[in-house]
Every structure is written in C-alpha cells, then in structure tokens.
Amino acid sequence: MTISIKPTTTTNADEDVELLIIYEASRLMTHNGTADEAINGILRLMSQMIGLNRGRVTLKDDDMDTLSIRYSYGLTPPERARGHYVIGEGVTGRVMQTRQVAVVQNIDDEPVYLTRAVERGTLPQETVAFLAVPILYNNTPLGVLGAHRLRGRKRPFSRDINLLQVLATLIAQILSLSRLIEEKTALLADENRALKQALDQKTEGTHGILGESPALRHALRQALHVSPTQATVLLTGESGTGKERFARLVHITSQLRDGPFMAINCAAIPEALLESELFGHEKGAFTGAVVKKQGIIELANNGTLFLDEIGDLALDLQSKLLHVLEKRAIKRVGGTQDIPVNVRIIAATHKNLQKAVNEGQFRIDLFYRLNVFPIHLPPLRERGGDVSHLARHFLQRANHEFDRNTVFGPGVLERLDGYNWPGNIRQLENIVKRAVLIAQNREITIDDVILILQHESHIGEHLEAGSTKSVAPIEPPSLPSKSHQPTQRGYGWVRADETQGLLDALRQTGGNKTRAAMTLGMTPRQFRYRLERLGLLAQ
Structure with missing residues (x-):
C-alpha cells in the first residue's frame, strides 16, 4: 500500500475541472439542503467529472471502534451494507487509524x-x-473518503489525492454543521415540548419533570391520580430521583394549590432544633426563645407540607408527627394548647421504612399513616431514553447560566445514556454543567464525558473495598458468603443483574477490560472488582 506520491505536471484542463468541482461542492455545502444531499452531490461530482468512481464516506460509529459507509455514489444498498470495518482493518481502517493518505x-x-x-x-x-x-x-478523525479509479487514466494520482483532501475538508465542515443543527433542533424541540406542557396544568412539564419512559409515566399517572384527594402520600426511591418535584406536582394539581407549599429535610437539621422548626415554640420555652415562633407545620396551614427524608426523624418526633396526622393539631414547644391545622402531608425517603419498622427504628403506626398512597420514583437507569431529554435540558440551562453556546459532540448522548447513574438526576445535571465548563471549541466531546465519569467513579471507589454502611454486595453464586458485615460500594452496589452488561462490554471491546470499563463509565479497578465478585474472570 503506497502512502506517498511523486508530484507530476498538470494541464490547464485539470485545473479547470478541479476548480469547477470545488466550486460546485462549496455551493452544495452552502445550499439549504441536507447533509445527505450535499455529500452525495460531492461524490457524484467526483464520479462524473474526473472518474473517481464508487466514492464512499465511511464514518466512525458512535461510541465504537468501527466504521460504516454512510454516504456513497455508485454503490448498491447491499454493497453499502457490507461496508463495515474495525479501525485499523483494511485500507479504510488504516487510514482512519494513521490519519495518512493511502x-x-x-x-x-x-x-x-x-x-x-x-x-x-x-x-x-x-x-x-x-x-x-x-x-x-479540528485534527480529529471523523472518517475516511475513498474512491476507485482506473490506473491507466492519464490524470496523475497526485492531483486526485489533492482534490480528495480538499473535498474531505468540505465534508468535515458539512458533518460538523449538520451535528450542530441537529443539536440546536433537539434543544428547540425540547423547549417547544416544555412550553406545550406548560400550557396544561395537568402535565408534568409545568413542574420541571421531564421524560417519556414508561416507568416515569407510571409514577406521574399515580401522582396525578391521587392529587385531587386529601390522602397522605409517601414518595420512595433513591436520592436524586426528584421527590420534591413530585411533591410540588401533587400540591399544584390538588385542591390546596392556592395554599402554601412548605418543605423541610428532616435529615438536614440537627435533632435539637428540628422540633422547634416543625412545631414552633412559645416565648421563653427555652434559652434563646425570646419571641414566639410558628413552626413549618403551622405555616403550611391550608396547604401542603413536604417532609423529605422522613426515615431520619427521631422516635420522639415521630410520635408528635403521628399526633398531627391523627388530631389535625399541633402543640408548640413550651405550649399547652393544641392549635388546629389543615395540612396535607407528603413524605419522602430513600430508606426502606418497612425494614426500619422491623428494626425498631420507625413507628409502625406512623408508617401506616404515611403509607396511605405510596409512589415509587424510578432511578434514572430504569428510565430508558430519558437521559437524552434531561441532558439536553440541563445543557440549555447550563449554557444560559454560564453564557455559553455549547453542544454535545458525536456519541456523547449515547455514552451518557449507557451510564449507571447512581446519583440519578442530580448527578446528571452536575456532570452536564461540568462538561459545559471544560468544553473546548463549543463542543462537549466524548473524551470530556469519559474523563468526568471516571472522576465520578473515583469519588466512591474506596468504599468498594469495604465500609460499614448500607447493603452488602452480592457474592458470586459458587462461593459462600465471606461476611455478613454490610458494605457499600460508591455509586451502585454490585448486583447479579450486572452480569450481562459486563459480558456485553467485554465482547464489544474484544476482551479489553480497560476499554470495556470505559464504555460503562467505570475505572478498570471497579470493572475488575465486579468481574471478581460475580465470578466472571474465568469467562
């Protein structure tokens, strides 16, 4: 395979033809057509005007080390379908790998x-x-432009190569502009969808709940079904799944929508202060109580009270909250009289309250009072297709916040969609913001995302070797459990249902564990750890 060509003399006719092709290709590039029309038009010019036949543009497949023919002139559909190459394979694969002319x-x-x-x-x-x-x-290989020609033609190879390089530059610009337009179009579509939803008070768009997955739609239907009633609602699910947004949805679509919506995180306030925050206090009730103060329950009268992380509420405060639910009245700290309140309570927790009841950490009578209408909010990894919608939404917000005009590069949304998202929506928003800030040339690349996800994995990496919190990882089926001491892995415990995903990643990367780990947003150490725990190293 030759990769260098000796310069040869040219004729004015050659130059005229080349200039005409470049002019027509530039006109196609600036025409209001699609990328398909422009690139296919360039390939047609190559064939009809200088005999570079069966021209094809082979592009890198998203998030894979393979190439496929995307555009062609003179190839049949079956021929295009056969045009798949691993990077480094054949002439096309080597050109992609080396960035050299062939x-x-x-x-x-x-x-x-x-x-x-x-x-x-x-x-x-x-x-x-x-x-x-x-x-x-921008010196990043997108693909390969190739064509056949008869060797016996008088036109020198060097001129064909020079022309192909110019046309490849124009094609790169067309592809870049096409991606930019697609991203802008997707952002506008999301904006239009949100505006359309905002016109309907009964839809989730008004309250910032985006997504179209069946799991999310089921939770939304439940929320809208119970909202017109006065039933107490218990929202369950992992941290970062949007519990407060769901609570606001229930409130704004209820009969109490004109009343206040008050929210408090039971885990964020020291226990010594939480009682006063919830129930208020009378003047002189304790040192520092120089004035009477209304608690958040009283302030939520004729409205909705959202109690986040209810599972962290102390037992003595649980009994007082039970009194509120049963008597519809509160008693301030230091007070002697019941104060009637009309409050709808929506509670939320990421903990297993039934387990807490069995362990004596949560009152069973309060649990039944709160668990009148439970709604489970799905984690992001179970909301197929929603990551792209949310990522575009967060990109739009981040661009506005940081005065940027950044777009997602090729393969980025696919990589985000394939991540496990242990931190759920909150983590996704954080990563998109960071990506906007580090992006160069107004484009978030897949390398940017891989770097951020690797950093995210390092945050909880030390926990995988053993900790004293939460649920123990699953042992391989062939081995007896070594310990009953609970351990926590950062960002998602090892689960038996991860097996197929790990094997698929290995298969796609030809057994390369480092690359397989990157495709799953893990470090090599985390990937090998899962293989060991699930008994997959020998496979």
Whole structure:
C-alpha cells in the first residue's frame, strides 16, 4: 500500500475541472439542503467529472471502534451494507487509524485491500486503483473518503489525492454543521415540548419533570391520580430521583394549590432544633426563645407540607408527627394548647421504612399513616431514553447560566445514556454543567464525558473495598458468603443483574477490560472488582 506520491505536471484542463468541482461542492455545502444531499452531490461530482468512481464516506460509529459507509455514489444498498470495518482493518481502517493518505495502485496486488464492500467481479477488468484520505475536523478523525479509479487514466494520482483532501475538508465542515443543527433542533424541540406542557396544568412539564419512559409515566399517572384527594402520600426511591418535584406536582394539581407549599429535610437539621422548626415554640420555652415562633407545620396551614427524608426523624418526633396526622393539631414547644391545622402531608425517603419498622427504628403506626398512597420514583437507569431529554435540558440551562453556546459532540448522548447513574438526576445535571465548563471549541466531546465519569467513579471507589454502611454486595453464586458485615460500594452496589452488561462490554471491546470499563463509565479497578465478585474472570 503506497502512502506517498511523486508530484507530476498538470494541464490547464485539470485545473479547470478541479476548480469547477470545488466550486460546485462549496455551493452544495452552502445550499439549504441536507447533509445527505450535499455529500452525495460531492461524490457524484467526483464520479462524473474526473472518474473517481464508487466514492464512499465511511464514518466512525458512535461510541465504537468501527466504521460504516454512510454516504456513497455508485454503490448498491447491499454493497453499502457490507461496508463495515474495525479501525485499523483494511485500507479504510488504516487510514482512519494513521490519519495518512493511502494509494493502492492495483487492488489485486494489495493484500491489505479487503474487497469487502464491492466484489472484484463487479469492477472493470482493467487495473483498478483505490484512493483514500482521512476526514479530519479540528485534527480529529471523523472518517475516511475513498474512491476507485482506473490506473491507466492519464490524470496523475497526485492531483486526485489533492482534490480528495480538499473535498474531505468540505465534508468535515458539512458533518460538523449538520451535528450542530441537529443539536440546536433537539434543544428547540425540547423547549417547544416544555412550553406545550406548560400550557396544561395537568402535565408534568409545568413542574420541571421531564421524560417519556414508561416507568416515569407510571409514577406521574399515580401522582396525578391521587392529587385531587386529601390522602397522605409517601414518595420512595433513591436520592436524586426528584421527590420534591413530585411533591410540588401533587400540591399544584390538588385542591390546596392556592395554599402554601412548605418543605423541610428532616435529615438536614440537627435533632435539637428540628422540633422547634416543625412545631414552633412559645416565648421563653427555652434559652434563646425570646419571641414566639410558628413552626413549618403551622405555616403550611391550608396547604401542603413536604417532609423529605422522613426515615431520619427521631422516635420522639415521630410520635408528635403521628399526633398531627391523627388530631389535625399541633402543640408548640413550651405550649399547652393544641392549635388546629389543615395540612396535607407528603413524605419522602430513600430508606426502606418497612425494614426500619422491623428494626425498631420507625413507628409502625406512623408508617401506616404515611403509607396511605405510596409512589415509587424510578432511578434514572430504569428510565430508558430519558437521559437524552434531561441532558439536553440541563445543557440549555447550563449554557444560559454560564453564557455559553455549547453542544454535545458525536456519541456523547449515547455514552451518557449507557451510564449507571447512581446519583440519578442530580448527578446528571452536575456532570452536564461540568462538561459545559471544560468544553473546548463549543463542543462537549466524548473524551470530556469519559474523563468526568471516571472522576465520578473515583469519588466512591474506596468504599468498594469495604465500609460499614448500607447493603452488602452480592457474592458470586459458587462461593459462600465471606461476611455478613454490610458494605457499600460508591455509586451502585454490585448486583447479579450486572452480569450481562459486563459480558456485553467485554465482547464489544474484544476482551479489553480497560476499554470495556470505559464504555460503562467505570475505572478498570471497579470493572475488575465486579468481574471478581460475580465470578466472571474465568469467562
């Protein structure tokens, strides 16, 4: 395979044809057509005007080390379908890998040439050459522009290569503009969807709950079903799944929508102060109580009170909250009289309250009072397709907040969609903000995202070796449990249902554990840890 060409003399006719092709290609680039029309038009010009036949643009597949023919002129659908190459494989794969020009002067004598897309029998019986140049954008390889030609033609190879390099630059610009337009269009579509939803008080868009997955829709239907009633609601689910937004949804679609919505995090306030915050106090009730103070329950009268992390409420305060639910009245700290309140309570927790009841950490009578209508909020990893909607929404907000005009590069949304998201929506928003801040040339690249996700994995990495909190990881089925001491892994415990995902990642990367870990947003250490715990190292 030749990768260098000696310069040869040219004629005015050659130059005129080349200038005409470049002019027409530039006109196609600036025309109001699609990327398909522009690139296919360039490939047609190559064939009809200078005999660079069966031109094809082979692009890198999203989030994979493979290439596929995306645009072509003179290839049949089956030939295009066969045009798949691993990076480094064949002439096309090597051009992508090395970023160097390739000239095969006789495809019959070049063992690297695969004859995969176009069978030799369909080509002319003369000596056929193949030319390929890399398609680069900001020095990043996007794909390969290639074409056949007859070696016996008088036109020198050097001029064909020079022209192909110019056309590859135009194609790179077309692809970049197309991605930019797609991202902008997607952002506008999300904005229009949110505006449309905001016109309907009964939809989730008004309250910032975005997504179309069946799991989210089920939770929304439950929330809207119970909101017109006065029933107490218990929201369960992992941290970061949007419990307060759901609580506001229930409130704003209820009969108490004109009343106040008050929220308090039971885990965020010291126990010594929480009683006063909830129930208020009388003047002189304790040192520092120089004036009478209304508690948040009293302030929520004729409205909704959202009690987040209810599972962290102390037992003595649990009994007082039970009194509120049963008697519809409160008693301030230091007070002697019941004060009637009309409050709808929505509680939320990421803990297993039934387990807490069994362990004596939560009152069973309060549990039944709160668990009148439970709604489970799905984690982000179970909301198929919602990551893209949320990521675009957070990108729009981050661009506005930081005065940026950043877009997602190729493969970024797919990589985000494939991550496990142990921190759920809160984590996704944080990562998008960081990506906007570190992005260069107004584009968030897949490398930016991989770097951030690797950093996210390091945050809880030390917990995987053992801690004293939460649920123990699953042992491999063939091994007895070594310890009953509960351990916590940062960002998601090892689960038996992870097995197939780990094996798929290994299969896609040809057994390369480091690359497989990157595809799952893990560090190599975390990936190997899961293989060991699930008994997969021997597979």
